[in-house]
Amino acid sequence: QLPAGSLQLTLYQYKTCPFCSKVRAFLDYHGLPYEIVEVNPIMRKEIKFSSYRKVPILLANAGSPLQLNDSSVIISAIKTYLISRRNSLEEIVSFYPPVKTMTEQGKEVLEYENKYWLMLDEKETKRVYPVKEVRVEEMKWRKWADDWLVHLISPNVYRTPKEALASFDYIVREGKFGTLEGLFAKYVGAVAMFFVSKRLKKRHQLRDDVREDLYEAANEWVKAVGKNRLFMGGNQPNLADLAVYGVLRVMEGLEAFDDMMVHTNIQPWYQRMEEVIQK
Amino acid sequence: QLPAGSLQLTLYQYKTCPFCSKVRAFLDYHGLPYEIVEVNPIMRKEIKFSSYRKVPILLANAGSPLQLNDSSVIISAIKTYLISRRNSLEEIVSFYPPVKTMTEQGKEVLEYENKYWLMLDEKETKRVYPVKEVRVEEMKWRKWADDWLVHLISPNVYRTPKEALASFDYIVREGKFGTLEGLFAKYVGAVAMFFVSKRLKKRHQLRDDVREDLYEAANEWVKAVGKNRLFMGGNQPNLADLAVYGVLRVMEGLEAFDDMMVHTNIQPWYQRMEEVIQK
Structure with missing residues (x-):
């Protein structure tokens, strides 16, 4: 482009x-x-x-x-x-x-x-949003991804001590840490975030089993996309699709992600996103 | 128009x-x-x-x-x-x-x-905002009026029991109340708002003497308009001028308003606003 x-x-x-x-x-x-x-x-x-x-x-x-x-x-x-x-x-x-x-x-x-x-000006708007309702829909779901969906990540990936450790192992592996720093971050970070995530859970009024909120959000998203569209953007993802995918992707390889794939309807949409992004 | x-x-x-x-x-x-x-x-x-x-x-x-x-x-x-x-x-x-x-x-x-x-489209934008920085300036100060300036009103007009009573006398006189309702609202409302306003003062981290914050806000606004413009909008008010004026106007006739006129530089701008709006 x-x-x-x-x-x-x-x-x-x-x-x-x-x-x-x-x-x-x-x-x-x-x-x-x-x-x-x-x-x-x-x-x-x-x-x-x-x-x-x-x-x-x-x-x-x-x-x-x-x-x-x-x-x-x-x-x-x-x-x-x-x-x-x-x-x-x-x-x-x-x-x-x-x-x-x-x-x-x-x-x-x-x-x-x-x-x-x-x-955008009028002409550009018509080109990008042939159905004008999609513009507002995209905006709402982008905001939802930022203001709601992201808040489900920490409580889910630090849910148990074991998950917290796995998450920090992954963060340290993927992130930029000195050797000692990484070792320190992994154990101290896991313990700290295990407790912080309980506070976050309370602040955002999540259910006792935080997976329930994650599943509900995933299914809510799938329902918003609906059965007649590949993506919220139609045949191609729009900015809401990209936002939701971008947020959920950080859980890949962790238990919360696998659970979500098994217990919700999100997998077909998620795989379509992977395909169009890898191309 | x-x-x-x-x-x-x-x-x-x-x-x-x-x-x-x-x-x-x-x-x-x-x-x-x-x-x-x-x-x-x-x-x-x-x-x-x-x-x-x-x-x-x-x-x-x-x-x-x-x-x-x-x-x-x-x-x-x-x-x-x-x-x-x-x-x-x-x-x-x-x-x-x-x-x-x-x-x-x-x-x-x-x-x-x-x-x-x-x-607006590009042409309209150029017509309304010949200097493009004014568009962002207007937006910022409109938000300031909504998110900051309004929060100074209650703590100031309910500052003392006497002021709270005067404020409710004015609210009941100007508003729509039944006779008994009005009498009730005036005394109960004044007492309640005197206390509520203390809580609001704390929440918004206002100074002990809330007038100080009101004066500072008024002078800050006058400074933002500057010496080279009649209004933030130039020779005519823009939406920020109208917002600030609209908010401050509700204190007219109350002690807080008179104090603000005496202790800040806002009067000349305020009078210009009155003139263009009455016309």
């Missing part, structure tokens, strides 16, 4: 973080090449150039270098850029400004405005 | 609620006629037709009847409609869908997407 080399991308990530996985799913599906910088989650010195202290961060160079923060802003901005070359990427990014707000509890948080909205 | 009678509007409101005042400031400034239905805040039977249980609600009839919820969605949708007649109001409203999300504390809330964004 883009002339080769016209957009140099570098993704700063933790490989096993669902938000990073979402961005990779998006970039891979669109055939955009990018370099990966795996960030050490303890020191994070790879992103010390940035005042924004979270991953993913995407550095995009389309003429001049530009830093994109927040997985959904990254996806909306790049997608807008791919569809509509009317504006520079820099201008597009300016439509998703970070705004400081207070939560009900008086905590200051940074929120990006419009982050599920593609900045 | 609109052919007379082409858009019949009915606003369901509490007169003294800042979100309702914001909508009125917007409609008045744009010269749009509307009917007002004052809602009884105890029984709320005037809005029993609606599953959305808050005010303001705007019923708009541009051919077929349409219910608009949330003050900022109302303002963004109608403003978009005024600028660009490409889409029906119904279609425009669909670009601001309500989405259920969980707060960090596991409370389910309804949020409207894109609510500070006008749905």
Whole structure:
């Protein structure tokens, strides 16, 4: 879709973080090449150039270098850029400004405005969303992936001490850790996250058996896609498909993932996603 | 701007609620006629037709009847409609869908997407925002009015028992209450809100003397407008000017308002707003 080399991308990530996985799913599906910088989650010195202290961060160079923060802003901005070359990427990014707000509890948080909205004109909108209801549907489910689905991951993959250990084994194997650091992270991390995940479970009001919520979410998603579409996007995945796939993928190889495949209807859709992304 | 009678509007409101005042400031400034239905805040039977249980609600009839919820969605949708007649109001409203999300504390809330964004094409954008930075500036300050400025109202107008009583006297006088109801509301309400406002003050981490936060906010706003503009919108107010004015206006006649006029630099801007809105 883009002339080769016209957009140099570098993704700063933790490989096993669902938000990073979402961005990779998006970039891979669109055939955009990018370099990966795996960030050490303890020191994070790879992103010390940035005042924004979270991953993913995407550095995009389309003429001049530009830093994109927040997985959904990254996806909306790049997608807008791919569809509509009317504006520079820099201008597009300016439509998703970070705004400081207070939560009900008086905590200051940074929120990006419009982050599920593609900045298209009428003609582009008609091309991308021939059925206009799909635009709102896509937005709702992208938000659902960010605000609900991701919260099911930790409580599920750290559910039992054994699962917590398996998860950290996987995180340390895939992530960037020093040898000693990794050993330390694995055991201390597993114990810590086992307990933290109980707190998260309570905060998000999950059921006692957190698998139930995971299964319900997976089936809810399959139902939303429906029987008459291969993907929510129709014959091809849209940004909601990519988001849900990106989030769920981080559990691959873990017990929670296998359980989900066995106990829900999600497998056919998931396999279709794997196929179109690997192509 | 609109052919007379082409858009019949009915606003369901509490007169003294800042979100309702914001909508009125917007409609008045744009010269749009509307009917007002004052809602009884105890029984709320005037809005029993609606599953959305808050005010303001705007019923708009541009051919077929349409219910608009949330003050900022109302303002963004109608403003978009005024600028660009490409889409029906119904279609425009669909670009601001309500989405259920969980707060960090596991409370389910309804949020409207894109609510500070006008749905304009490139040509319209250039006409409305000749300087493009103003678009983001307007959005940020509209959000500031909703998420920060409004939270300063209750702690300030219920600051002391005397002020709480004066505020409720004003609310009951301006609002729709039965005779007995009003008497009851005035004294019980004043006592209740005096205490509630202390809790709100804590939640939003306001200073011990809540006037300080109000003064700071007023001066911050004046500074954002700057010395080279009459309004944030230039020679005419934009949606941020209207939002800030609409919120502050509900304190008129109360001690907090008079104190703000004396102790901050906001008066010249405020008077300019009064003039352009009364015209």
